[in-house]
Amino acid sequence: MSEVVLKPKGIIDIMVEAEVINPDVFAGKTTSEIEQLIVWQGAKQLQLCDFFDVEGSAGSSATDAKIIVRGNVPRVKHIGHGIKAGEIVIEGSAGMHVGSEMIGGSILVKGDAGSWAGMEMKGGTLHITGNAGDHVGCAYRGSWRGMYGGRILIDGNARSQLGGGMSGGEIHVGGSVENFPGIRMNNGLIVVKGDAIRGVGAQMSGGTFVVSGKIKQLSPGFESIGTEKDPKIGETVLTGEFIKFTGDYALSKTPKGILYASKDANEEV
Amino acid sequence: MPGTMVIRNGYVFDPLNEIDGEIKDIFIKDGKIVDDLKGNSLRDAKVIDAMGKTVMPGGVDSHSHVAGAKVNGGRMMCPEDRYKWVTKKGEITHSGSGNTVPSVYVQGYDYAKMGYTTVFEAAMPPMEARHTHEEMRSTPILDMGAYLVLGNNWFIMRYLKEGNIEKAAAYAAWMMKTHKAYGIKCVNPAGVENWGWGVDVTESLDEPNIHFGITPREIIHGLTEINELLGMPMSVHLHANNLGNPGCWEVTKNSLEIPRDVKVKCNMDVEWPKTKIDPQRNQSVYLAHAQFNSFGGTSWRDFESGAKGIVDYVNKTDHVVIDNGAVPFGPATVMTGDGPAIHHLYKLTGNKWSNKDVELECGSGILSFNYMKANPVHSAQWAIGLELLLLVNDPWKTILTTDHPNGGPFTKYPQIIAWIMSQKAREDTFAECHKWAQDRSSLGGCDREMTLYDIAILTRANPARTVGIAHRKGHLTAGADGDVTIYDFDPTKLEANNYTNIIKGFQNAAFTIKDGEVVAQNGQIISVPKGRTFFSEPHMGDGLEKEMLKDVKEWFKYYTLGFANYPVPDKYIRNPSPVQVNKPLESIVVR
Numbered sequence: 001m002s003e004v005v006l007k008p009k010g011i012i013d014i015m016v017e018a019e020v021i022n023p024d025v026f027a028g029k030t031t032s033e034i035e036q037l038i039v040w041q042g043a044k045q046l047q048l049c050d051f052f053d054v055e056g057s058a059g060s061s062a063t064d065a066k067i068i069v070r071g072n073v074p075r076v077k078h079i080g081h082g083i084k085a086g087e088i089v090i091e092g093s094a095g096m097h098v099g100s101e102m103i104g105g106s107i108l109v110k111g112d113a114g115s116w117a118g119m120e121m122k123g124g125t126l127h128i129t130g131n132a133g134d135h136v137g138c139a140y141r142g143s144w145r146g147m148y149g150g151r152i153l154i155d156g157n158a159r160s161q162l163g164g165g166m167s168g169g170e171i172h173v174g175g176s177v178e179n180f181p182g183i184r185m186n187n188g189l190i191v192v193k194g195d196a197i198r199g200v201g202a203q204m205s206g207g208t209f210v211v212s213g214k215i216k217q218l219s220p221g222f223e224s225i226g227t228e229k230d231p232k233i234g235e236t237v238l239t240g241e242f243i244k245f246t247g248d249y250a251l252s253k254t255p256k257g258i259l260y261a262s263k264d265a266n267e268e269v
Numbered sequence: 270m271p272g273t274m275v276i277r278n279g280y281v282f283d284p285l286n287e288i289d290g291e292i293k294d295i296f297i298k299d300g301k302i303v304d305d306l307k308g309n310s311l312r313d314a315k316v317i318d319a320m321g322k323t324v325m326p327g328g329v330d331s332h333s334h335v336a337g338a339k340v341n342g343g344r345m346m347c348p349e350d351r352y353k354w355v356t357k358k359g360e361i362t363h364s365g366s367g368n369t370v371p372s373v374y375v376q377g378y379d380y381a382k383m384g385y386t387t388v389f390e391a392a393m394p395p396m397e398a399r400h401t402h403e404e405m406r407s408t409p410i411l412d413m414g415a416y417l418v419l420g421n422n423w424f425i426m427r428y429l430k431e432g433n434i435e436k437a438a439a440y441a442a443w444m445m446k447t448h449k450a451y452g453i454k455c456v457n458p459a460g461v462e463n464w465g466w467g468v469d470v471t472e473s474l475d476e477p478n479i480h481f482g483i484t485p486r487e488i489i490h491g492l493t494e495i496n497e498l499l500g501m502p503m504s505v506h507l508h509a510n511n512l513g514n515p516g517c518w519e520v521t522k523n524s525l526e527i528p529r530d531v532k533v534k535c536n537m538d539v540e541w542p543k544t545k546i547d548p549q550r551n552q553s554v555y556l557a558h559a560q561f562n563s564f565g566g567t568s569w570r571d572f573e574s575g576a577k578g579i580v581d582y583v584n585k586t587d588h589v590v591i592d593n594g595a596v597p598f599g600p601a602t603v604m605t606g607d608g609p610a611i612h613h614l615y616k617l618t619g620n621k622w623s624n625k626d627v628e629l630e631c632g633s634g635i636l637s638f639n640y641m642k643a644n645p646v647h648s649a650q651w652a653i654g655l656e657l658l659l660l661v662n663d664p665w666k667t668i669l670t671t672d673h674p675n676g677g678p679f680t681k682y683p684q685i686i687a688w689i690m691s692q693k694a695r696e697d698t699f700a701e702c703h704k705w706a707q708d709r710s711s712l713g714g715c716d717r718e719m720t721l722y723d724i725a726i727l728t729r730a731n732p733a734r735t736v737g738i739a740h741r742k743g744h745l746t747a748g749a750d751g752d753v754t755i756y757d758f759d760p761t762k763l764e765a766n767n768y769t770n771i772i773k774g775f776q777n778a779a780f781t782i783k784d785g786e787v788v789a790q791n792g793q794i795i796s797v798p799k800g801r802t803f804f805s806e807p808h809m810g811d812g813l814e815k816e817m818l819k820d821v822k823e824w825f826k827y828y829t830l831g832f833a834n835y836p837v838p839d840k841y842i843r844n845p846s847p848v849q850v851n852k853p854l855e856s857i858v859v860r
Binding site: 139140141142143144251 | 346347348349350352619620621
């Protein structure tokens with residue numbers, strides 16, 4: 001495997017859009033060609049080397065290429081946008097849109113990620129060891145179909161609208177989420193180990209949502225259909241006793257959405 | 270010399286002059302077609318070699334939603350229609366975005382690249398006229414005009430109910446001048462007013478609406494009478510009742526029957542060119558997007574094409590022209606002045622939806638939509654759209670549209686052209702889409718393959734004639750505007766089976782020439798002239814107008830705006846090109 005190391009050069013003021021940080025783009029390019037790749041900062045077109053020191057070169061194919069971003073880049077957007085193959089490791093926090101529309105390959109963020117991480121992704125793995133912002137794995141504004149496939153793993157917390165319009169794939173959140181996670185989801189699986197505030201699975205018509213912690217305010221369109229101990233959803237096995245709901249009845253009379261909520265944490269529901 | 274050129278040796282298709290693929294030179298002087306160029310003019314003229322290429326008059330779109338409040342509403346509602354469809358700023362071109370509802374700049378460029386030079390906005394609510402003109406004046410290159418929505422207007426309904434056709438005509442004439450509108454549009458007559466009270470008119474054409482007690486039949490007949498009394502350039506443009514409901518073809522056919530007895534009279538103060546075929550319209554009604562009004566069956570389960578009923582009627586009469594409103598599959602944004610029809614679609618799909626009531630005048634609805642090949646109804650709709658063009662024998666009764674962006678965006682016209690020119694193209698699509706396309710329509714049994722001559726009728730000659738702009742558009746007779754399109758294919762070598770070439774050829778014209786200047790070449794925008802705005806200035810007697818205005822001012826208390834702010838000021842109009850209609854004889858003498 002051939003490695004390209006990108007070292008951030010100091011502080012960035014206006015956010016940089018760098019969808020070129022992508023093994024598919026780097027493949028077959030020399031170090032100096034990679035340095036000259038175009039990134040946008042506001043209305044200006046600049047080169048990658050204006051923001052990063054570049055070392056190494058990618059091999060001929062993206063599959064064998066690994067890009068390591070050595071440091072925090074919270075003001076660099078669209079890293080790994082639409083990535084098809086290969087690997088990206090960010091040794092720090094990433095900006096908005098990391099791995100949005102990704103199709104394959106893997107991205108590891110050893111830190112926090114901004115909003116829109118894994119937006120409308122179709123495949124591959126996106127792992128965020130810290131916290132994530134809003135709209136993770138969500139549909140773009142106005143669009144009603146979000147993530148179609150692949151996996152998103154978040155070790156920390158995520159904010160609102162996680163997996164909005166989800167049509168496939170899996171999202172696992174180690175921590176808690178905020179408002180309207182899984183809104184309009186119609187397929188796929190979302191597992192939240194921590195708590196959720198409100199609007200969980202609002203307008204969902206299919207798919208499965210699990211909250212192992214507490215749901216502060218359950219959506220009114222969900223109906224309890226009993227309890228289950230250690231339920232198994234596909235490959236995923238959960239531990240503990242869960243209340244099982246179907247919904248959202250606000251959207252249709254025969255909704256196919258399933259919501260599991262921890263029985264212990266949600267006594268009053 | 271600008272605006273002067275010679276187009277040499279192309280295969281010319283000019284249906285209004287019955288020229289069918291003849292090798293001819295076309296001459297343009299100072300932006301107008303001329304018979305010949307001599308001396309200095311010829312020496313200084315730009316020469317374009319069109320040998321082995323197809324030459325047609327500039328394209329004319331007689332029904333497209335490209336300007337105004339609901340178009341912009343569609344843009345605002347659908348950010349997802351924009352972010353993957355961006356056009357970069359060029360040296361002379363503006364940036365833009367949008368797929369089914371592009372921004373005004375992109376609209377102008379995309380039409381020009383396809384060889385179109387004239388586009389009419391299909392529905393302008395009077396109260397939204399300023400907005401419509403603002404967008405038209407910002408649209409580059411194209412000559413434009415807009416049809417004024419009058420089918421549920423309180424004054425029209427009131428005067429027609431009173432039987433006061435002359436006062437109604439005076440009102441329509443004043444409205445045309447006030448809002449700089451081109452023609453009369455009638456959307457779901459009597460029904461849209463009812464929609465203000467939560468109901469539609471669906472039972473019959475003789476169902477009186479709420480408060481005004483007027484029926485769709487009375488409005489259709491009244492408006493067509495007004496139209497011909499004034500002698501408007503185009504006939505009434507009808508969006509019939511019950512649109513989008515299974516079985517609606519019957520109401521549509523009965524609606525087309527209504528203006529049969531209305532005598533056509535086009536009374537424009539223009540010089541008509543000496544074309545072989547009469548450039549003046551002979552229809553008393555022009556039916557909009559017939560596909561949406563040709564549904565058969567009684568429910569979505571037994572849904573089928575009702576095109577045959579419409580086609581048979583159009584074939585046996587001479588007072589109807591239709592545009593098809595084809596469905597080319599893929600994303601669309603449905604937008605119309607027919608609020609209840611869009612609400613019906615919203616109930617069916619649950620897609621995002623918007624609705625508006627335009628005070629004393631009309632209404633509208635917008636919904637984001639996607640036509641899918643796997644969907645039985647959508648597949649049948651695709652078939653209906655093509656049946657309407659292929660089964661009407663006389664191409665002079667049909668016009669090609671997608672009712673942009675209702676059936677799909679106008680950028681899909683080349684695909685529609687391929688389907689009507691190539692049976693193989695249709696068969697390939699049958700294989701990909703739901704079997705209802707074949708089982709619930711008669712398209713599969715149709716082996717007609719249209720020629721380039723037919724295409725020239727459907728996309729320029731007939732739209733121009735139907736909307737009464739053929740004194741300057743839609744043909745290559747001396748005196749006409751120097752709008753010419755050169756497509757990069759040799760008609761003698763064109764094979765219908767190899768339809769991808771047809772699509773490619775019509776997508777990007779080799780040259781689009783407007784007023785004798787190249788505006789687009791092989792998909793590149795070369796120049797961005799400012800287009801004209803066409804509108805009608807119909808004249809009725811002063812006395813009648815005064816009397817009518819008294820009524821208007823009295824009811825203006827129901828409007829949320831002041832009377833003084835109602836008219837569209839001249840500064841909103843780009844290159845105003847009014848047509849005098851029903852001009853009194855005296856003023857001609859004085860001149």
